[in-house]
Amino acid sequence: MAFLPLPEALKGELDLRAGRLDVAADQLEHAWALACQLGDPCWEGMAARGLGLLSAARGDHGTATAWLDEAHTRCNRATDRYQWVSAHVLDAGIGAALDHHDEEEAARRVDALTSVAARGDMRELLVRAHLYRGRLGDPSALATARLLAAAIDNPALASLLDGRA
Numbered sequence: 001m002a003f004l005p006l007p008e009a010l011k012g013e014l015d016l017r018a019g020r021l022d023v024a025a026d027q028l029e030h031a032w033a034l035a036c037q038l039g040d041p042c043w044e045g046m047a048a049r050g051l052g053l054l055s056a057a058r059g060d061h062g063t064a065t066a067w068l069d070e071a072h073t074r075c076n077r078a079t080d081r082y083q084w085v086s087a088h089v090l091d092a093g094i095g096a097a098l099d100h101h102d103e104e105e106a107a108r109r110v111d112a113l114t115s116v117a118a119r120g121d122m123r124e125l126l127v128r129a130h131l132y133r134g135r136l137g138d139p140s141a142l143a144t145a146r147l148l149a150a151a152i153d154n155p156a157l158a159s160l161l162d163g164r165a
Helices: 005-017 021-038 041-057 061-075 083-099 103-119 123-135 141-149 155-161
Strands: none
Touching (some): 005 041, 041 083, 061 083, 083 103, 083 123, 103 123, 123 141, 141 155
């Protein structure tokens, strides 16, 4: 039971990406409620992240931002947390900020993602941070991202690097 909110949040995100927003909402709301009942900061963060992505998909930027901020607060409230959860929350927040043309907020989150990903040896998320820097106008960021991604075998990341995603 202690780990159930994580697969539920991930399943909710899959439903969201497949366009099944109502199914995703049910899944993510259940993951959120269970994570809160368990009091697990990481799973609360992942569920809140999913709810933020859902709100963004529905076009509600204000609610998306509130959920993503809540996700960041929740997953960082304990010192022994999973750093990858914090990085994924930051990644989602950057995407939402860029989609809403809030470059200042995106840049702040990119700095935080770069730091967490570099310290935690999360190369793929570090590549994503540099891709975001490129979107924010850093002319050397794409070259850096490609260099960092050279040994990562992930077709989705390759699509991002090629500008197809």
